[in-house]
Amino acid sequence: MKLPVHLNALRAFEASARHQSFAGAAAELNVTPAAVGQLVRTLEAWLGTPLFHRSSSGRQRLIVSDSAQRALPDIRAGFDRLSLGLDLLKAQTASGVLTVTVSPAFASKWLLPRIDRFQAQYPDTDVRLDTSLKPIDFITHGIDIGVRYGTGHWPGLTAEKLLDEDLFPVASPRLLERHGSIATLLANESLLHDLSMDGHADFPGWEGWLQHAGWSGLLVRRGLQINNSAAVLQAAMDGHGIALARSVMVKDDLATGALVRLSPDLTLPSPLAYYVVYRPDCATQPKLTRFRDWLLQEAA
Incomplete structure (x- = not known):
């Protein structure tokens, strides 16, 4: 079967079936209705069977024949597979630009302080960061790989755990020096609330940590509410x-002494974690595998 010869005719047929007219298909395919009609007639001649009937109502529209209607799902699935294959081919042969999606806070507190090591190891790969609090569509936005925070399940994406984390309160050294103890701090200072965690139902937040610590009766005082984890730590x-810190985000700030941990012996493991995510059909791309392996090595 010389199917490739009839790919344009198949496209014309599928579009005409969706629009129920040659004119609608022509507008989508950027050709004339006469050209669409000719392509469909060529396909009908090759198949030896009509693909459409004209409606008998006053409105002129195309009605797909029964046999053609049964074939349409497979034809559309075939076009979807062709598009996917072309996307993959384009990605495999694209330049050395790697597009990475991460949250703004993860970028500033974890990835950017380390990215020089990746660039030194792979100077031919240019990293393009797409920072967003919301999950975005990898195909639509041209994303190669990303890091997401959650339970590890995102439809259409492979997820490999990168980092677990713990939760604990932190404050500036000056604030701790002023009050002397965590109990006094909690009684007199406001709690800083991270609004970026509101979309994660499993995240314990301040109420969960206070209950875990045995201080569930303590009033959660109103304070600053910030929608960026890095800005919460800066505040x-x-x-x-007082911020409820996430160990991955606050590690460097504790190391430099910019923040101090208020409960060294009390830790609440987070039910959420960081995952490296990517489309399974892109798993073998060299630039993707290099970055994925580098992320896992950095986390280890």
């Missing part, structure tokens, strides 16, 4: 209150 550094 704590500036002495505006």
